[in-house]
Amino acid sequence: MTWLITGGAGFIGSHVVKAMAxxxxxxxxxxDLSTGRPERLPEGVPLEVGTVLDREAVDRVLRxxxxxxxxxxxxxxxxxxxxxxxxxxxxxxxxxxxTLLEGAVGAGVTRFLFSSSAAVYGMPDVDLVxxxxxxxxxxxxxxxxxxxxxxxxxTGRTHGMATASLRYFNVAGxxxxxxxxxxxxxxxxxxxxxxxxxxxxxxxxxxxxxxxGTCIRDYIHVEDIASAHVAxxxxxxxxxxxxxxxxxxxxxxxxxxxxxxxxxxxxxxTDIEPLVTDRRPGDPARVVxxxxxxxxELGWSARYGVREMVESAWAGWQLRHP
Ligand code: WQD
Numbered sequence: 001m002t003w004l005i006t007g008g009a010g011f012i013g014s015h016v017v018k019a020m021a022x023x024x025x026x027x028x029x030x031x032d033l034s035t036g037r038p039e040r041l042p043e044g045v046p047l048e049v050g051t052v053l054d055r056e057a058v059d060r061v062l063r064x065x066x067x068x069x070x071x072x073x074x075x076x077x078x079x080x081x082x083x084x085x086x087x088x089x090x091x092x093x094x095x096x097x098x099t100l101l102e103g104a105v106g107a108g109v110t111r112f113l114f115s116s117s118a119a120v121y122g123m124p125d126v127d128l129v130x131x132x133x134x135x136x137x138x139x140x141x142x143x144x145x146x147x148x149x150x151x152x153x154x155t156g157r158t159h160g161m162a163t164a165s166l167r168y169f170n171v172a173g174x175x176x177x178x179x180x181x182x183x184x185x186x187x188x189x190x191x192x193x194x195x196x197x198x199x200x201x202x203x204x205x206x207x208x209x210x211x212x213g214t215c216i217r218d219y220i221h222v223e224d225i226a227s228a229h230v231a232x233x234x235x236x237x238x239x240x241x242x243x244x245x246x247x248x249x250x251x252x253x254x255x256x257x258x259x260x261x262x263x264x265x266x267x268x269x270t271d272i273e274p275l276v277t278d279r280r281p282g283d284p285a286r287v288v289x290x291x292x293x294x295x296x297e298l299g300w301s302a303r304y305g306v307r308e309m310v311e312s313a314w315a316g317w318q319l320r321h322p
């Protein structure tokens with residue numbers, strides 16, 4: 001079978017392409033290169049430059065590559081931008097997905113994997129977030145991911161497509177320095193930026209109801225995200241009736257203070273004291289996955305820890321900021 005990976009030239013997409021190619025899958029990539037870079041793709045993987053919003057392009061690519069499965073990773077992912085431009089986010093993330101699914105149904109695609117996010121949970125009030133925890137997104141970005149899951153599940157059920165929505169928690173790290181990313185508003189790159197400029201890293205609030213007062217997240221290495229896609233894709237092939245919703249996390253919470261400490265250690269900048277500022281609006285105190293369902297369903301669990309995420313992200317940062 002041939003898999004089309006949308007957004008395959010992006011940060012997460014290129015890691016999924018690498019892992020699926022190494023796993024022996026036949027792959028083509030569709031990417032509009034808005035944030036993707038062709039040089040992220042391994043040799044021999046065909047790149048079609050275009051958007052999932054272009055139905056004619058979708059139809060042509062599905063036909064020319066005889067696609068039977070899709071991994072849909074393309075999308076917009078900045079929370080603050082989604083608050084400022086909700087129409088744009090719904091267009092790109094929901095209308096884009098709807099157009100792609102329409103093309104997929106028309107082309108007889110029978111397997112569909114969708115990149116979702118822990119953002120669907122909003123401000124969960126539980127220790128470990130399971131897939132049964134109620135979804136209550138608090139920004140348009142999270143809403144588009146939840147609407148996307150509904151669209152994927154409903155389409156799969158009606159049109160005989162095996163589907164999986166994968167809810168990524170806080171992605172960090174890189175497989176190689178070249179594949180790294182400086183996802184501008186995320187903790188790890190923001191601390192790198194401050195430290196390398198000789199500035200104090202910012203901690204957005206230390207009065208949360210957590211042991212050290214700072215927010216707790218479930219950080220997951222992008223290579224683990226990628227290996228979860230390989231496992232999910234195999235499962236969809238084996239089970240044509242699959243309709244899965246799975247967290248991809250480690251089930252281990254790390255606080256901002258702990259994370260900043262590890263980053264300072266890895267970068268060797270332990271001399272600079274972090275600076276506590278006001279809370280950033282919309283930040284939940286604690287979001288940590290239960291990783292039980294994915295372990296049961298796919299036999300998958302994360303291999304890498306936080307230190308490996310930070311070390312690999314730092315190697316990439318140094319490459320891009322010599
Ligand atoms: C982590 C923690 C900050 C920077 C976001 C999206 C989510 C998902 C992943 C996906 C928070 C704190 C950060 C800094 C800090 N998106 N922080 N100082 O907000 O958990 O998740 O990215 O595509 O939907 O919301 O990730 O990395 O921005 O923040 O104290 O300089 O670090 O307040 O507690 P977040 P993040």
